[in-house]
Amino acid sequence: MEKRPDEVATMFDDVAPKYDVVNDVLSMGQTRRWRRVVVEAMDVRHGQRVLDLAAGTGTSSEPYADAGVDVVACDFSLGMLKVGKRRRPDINFVAGDATNLPFADNSFDATTISFGLRNVNEPHKALAEMLRVTKPGGRLVIAEFSAPVVPLWRTMYTEYLMRALPAIATKVSSNPDAYVYLAESIRAWPDQDHLAAWLQDAGWQDVTYRNLSGGIVAVHRAQKPGAAHTDSVPVAKLRRQIKPRRAS
C-alpha cells in the first residue's frame, strides 16, 4: 500500500491529541504489557544513549527517561511531538525522518522503534539509517504488529481488525479514517520471518524475535556488528539508585 510521508505525518498530527487514549482502548490495555517487553529486550544501561525512533508522543520513550537514561525521541509528525513535549518536557524530542536521520554515525548505544516502522514509506532505508546511527555492538529492538501464529486466532484477529476496530474508532477517535489505515497497514505488513530477513539484509546480525499476544505483535531484536561497550550499570539496578524528585 502507498504511504506518502506527508499524508502519514498529517494523519498522525490529526490523531495526536487522543492518540494514547485511543491506543489503550483499541488494544484493550495490551500496549502497556507490550511496551514492558520492549524495555526488557533493550536491556539498556546507565550512561547509555538511546534513540526511540517514530516516538510519537513519547509514550514509548518514557520508561527510559524515568530510569534516568539519555533518550532521544525522534518523529516527523510535529503534532505528535508537540503533545509529547507538553506532557513530558524533560524528554529530548527531535523532529526527523526515519529515512534520513539527523544524527551522526555511531551516536546511540541502542535504537528502538515501536509501532513505527510499518508506517515508514521506505522501511529498508530506515533499517539502514538505524544501523548507521547505532554504535558497533549496539542493539536494535523493533515492536510491530505481526501475524498471529494459530489459524483460528488469526481469523478472529482479522475480523477484529477489519470490522470491529474501525467501528470502535468511529466512536472514540476524531479521525476514524486513520484507523482504517491502521487495519490495512497491519494486514499488508510482512510477517515475523520476513521482517527478520529484512533486518539481516540491512546488515543487522543475531536477529531474533518473540511473539506477544499470540503473534499480534512481534518484538525483533538484533545487534550491529562490532564490539559492544559494556562498562555500564544495567537499568534494573539503576532504578533502585534513582532518588525521588523533590517537589520545588
Ligand SMILES: C[S@@+](CC[C@H](N)C(=O)[O-])C[C@H]1O[C@@H](n2cnc3c(N)ncnc32)[C@H](O)[C@@H]1O
Ligand atoms: C503508531 S505511532 C507510534 C508512536 C510511539 N512509538 C508509540 O509506541 O506509541 C507511529 C509514529 O511513526 C511516525 N512516523 C511514520 N513515518 C515516519 C518517518 N518516516 N520518520 C519519522 N517518524 C515517522 C508517525 O509520525 C507516528 O508518530
